Amino acid sequence: MKLYLYLFFFASFFVSAQSNYEKGVALFDKEQYELAKEIFTNELLQSPSNQKIIEYLGDIASHQNKWETASLYYKKLTALNPKNANYFFKYGGSLGMRAQTEGKWVAICVVGDSKAALDKALLLNPNHIEARWALIEYYLQLPVFVGGSETKAQRYANELYKISPVDGCLAKAHIDEHYKRYKNAEVNYIKAIEVGGSKLTYDRLAQLYKEKFHDPDKALKVLENYKKRNKT
16 A cells, blocks of 8 residues: 555656646747746756756756856756767857857857867767857857957858758858858858758848848849749
């Protein structure tokens, strides 16, 4: 009888914990981040090493632009699972956002760790697309005197092209936009459309026409072309 009661209460506790976790996931998916954070924070007290809960808390902080908080959660994940490339990508990316948004002194303190984490992500997963995008942004946003470099950004764009041609074209166009080479960016966005044809590729070209060429009619035509080619 005692064993039966023990199993009953253990099963009840497990189901309750599982349902709370699932409720947190559902709230996260609905972008109700504060409510999801409350649930995941309570769950973390019960399971302090649960990687999925920690990741959700880091992702919530990222969505709320609380980059220091996000980086602390992601750093904990890299310690718990040092072979997970995505954890290092998220850690490096959150540090990179801190460098961009929290001033030059913070940037000086965190850029080295950001680069090291992103490099680690690529070491663990040489085909990690998002980590290369983050490194491109890293080299574009950093001033030259602390390591910014178009040459290095282009190198990662070339690597992206070998893994995912559409990402490579988009990355090259992004670099061109950053340096205000808008005609070159146009060429690369058109290549991205030819290679991939996703809505994202059309959206990026339309955005370029609207914001950089100040030609909303041309932007609208691009979006109409996408609709015509993707009629169901």
